Amino acid sequence: MVTSVRPITILGAGHIGFAMAVLLRHVGDYEILVADRDCKRLKPLAALGLDVMVVNDEVSLARAVAGRYAVLNALPFHQAITVSGLCAREHVHYFDLTEDIGSAQAIRGLAADATSVLMPQCGLAPGFIGIVGHDLARRFDRLLDLHLRVGALPRYCLNRLRYNLTWSTEGLINQYCNPCNAIVDGEPTQVMALEGYETFALDGVEYEAFNTSGGLGTLMETLHGKARNVDYKSVRYPGHCAVIKLLLNDLRLRERRDLLKDILEAAIPATRQDVIVVFASASGYRNQRLVEESYFSRMAGAEIDGNSLTAIQLTTAAGICTALDLVAKGALPQSGFIGQEQIALDEFLQNRFGRICTENLTEARPA
Numbered sequence: 001m002v003t004s005v006r007p008i009t010i011l012g013a014g015h016i017g018f019a020m021a022v023l024l025r026h027v028g029d030y031e032i033l034v035a036d037r038d039c040k041r042l043k044p045l046a047a048l049g050l051d052v053m054v055v056n057d058e059v060s061l062a063r064a065v066a067g068r069y070a071v072l073n074a075l076p077f078h079q080a081i082t083v084s085g086l087c088a089r090e091h092v093h094y095f096d097l098t099e100d101i102g103s104a105q106a107i108r109g110l111a112a113d114a115t116s117v118l119m120p121q122c123g124l125a126p127g128f129i130g131i132v133g134h135d136l137a138r139r140f141d142r143l144l145d146l147h148l149r150v151g152a153l154p155r156y157c158l159n160r161l162r163y164n165l166t167w168s169t170e171g172l173i174n175q176y177c178n179p180c181n182a183i184v185d186g187e188p189t190q191v192m193a194l195e196g197y198e199t200f201a202l203d204g205v206e207y208e209a210f211n212t213s214g215g216l217g218t219l220m221e222t223l224h225g226k227a228r229n230v231d232y233k234s235v236r237y238p239g240h241c242a243v244i245k246l247l248l249n250d251l252r253l254r255e256r257r258d259l260l261k262d263i264l265e266a267a268i269p270a271t272r273q274d275v276i277v278v279f280a281s282a283s284g285y286r287n288q289r290l291v292e293e294s295y296f297s298r299m300a301g302a303e304i305d306g307n308s309l310t311a312i313q314l315t316t317a318a319g320i321c322t323a324l325d326l327v328a329k330g331a332l333p334q335s336g337f338i339g340q341e342q343i344a345l346d347e348f349l350q351n352r353f354g355r356i357c358t359e360n361l362t363e364a365r366p367a
Helices: 015-027 039-047 058-065 077-090 101-113 128-137 169-177 219-223 240-250 257-267 311-328 345-350
Strands: 006-011 030-036 051-054 070-073 093-096 117-119 142-154 180-184 187-191 198-202 205-211 229-236 274-286 289-299 302-304 307-309 361-366
Touching (some): 006 015, 015 039, 015 307, 030 058, 070 311, 093 311, 128 142, 128 219, 128 311, 128 345, 169 240, 205 240, 219 229, 240 257, 274 311, 289 311
Parallel strands (some): 030 051, 093 117
Antiparallel strands (some): 180 187
16 A cells, blocks of 8 residues: 555546546545646536646646646657656656657657656556566576467447547557567667568467567667567457558548548447457476476456446556556655556555456456
C-alpha cells in the first residue's frame, strides 16, 4: 500500500486516461487531477467526482504539472518529449505509454540529471511484454532467441482488414510506418515494419504476426551481448498485413499519415468487444541442455466500480498504474530513467494493479 495520499495528474482524458483514473480512484491512495484540452472528454471524469482541468497551452500545462507527485501522460506520442522535459524541470515523476522509439531515447537523455523518475513505455507493448520477456530471458544460463508477440484484437471482425480500432490510431500508424528495433545474430539493428511475416495458431485460433515499431522497449539495449536474436511483432488475424501493405506501399499513404488516419477512422469501426493476446517464447541453454520456455495469456475487459473497461484499456492502464505504485512504494529507484524490465514479473503480477493481468484472463499459460 502507498503510505499517504499523493497528488497525481493524468494528462489525456481519452479511453486510456479514463481507465487510469478509474483504477487509481478505485484504490483511493491518489489525489487525481485529469487534464485535457477537450472539455467534453473531461465531463465523464468530473461525474466520477474527480478534479478536472482544461489544458490548452503551455501555461495551463505547467499548472497541471507543478507541485504534483507524478504525471501519467496519456497524450499522443509526439507530446512525450515536451511533457517529460517539463516534469524533469519541476522534479515530478513522469510515466507514459509511448511506443515511439525516438521519444523514449530523448527521455532517457533527459533522465541523466533528473532528480525525479522518468519512465516511458509503461503500457502493454512496450511495457508488460518487456517484463514478460526479461523474466523468460533470465531463466537461461545462455539465452539464444527471444520472441515477443502481442495483439490488441477485436473478438469479432467482419471487414476485409480483419481489424477494428481499439486504441490510438496515431499510435497504430506510427507502429506500422517506423523502423523496428531488434537483435539479429547478436547485433542490435533496425528492421522494417510489416516485414518478418509469420503465421501460427494458439488454441486452434489462426494468427499472423509481423514487425512493428516500439514494442521491444529498452530490451534491445538490456539484452545486447546476452542473446542471439530478439524481436517483437504485432499479432493480427490472417489477411490484415496484406491490406495494410496495400495502403501504405501501393497507395503511398505512409507519405500521408494524416490522410491515412482520416481514412481508417472514417471507414474502420471502433469496438469495445476486444481481446489482448500475449505470447512470448525463449530458447537457450540451461544446465548444458537446450530448452524452451513460453508465456501465453489472452486477456479480456472488466467492470470496475460500474465502469466498463475494454481489454486494451484495462491492460494498458494496469501497466502504467503498477509502475506508479511501485515507485510510490519505494520498490523502484526514485530518480532517473527506469526501463520496464527493471520490474520483476512476479512483483508486477502481485501488485494490486498488475493482478488485473491475471484476474481477467480468458486463457493463460505462463511457463
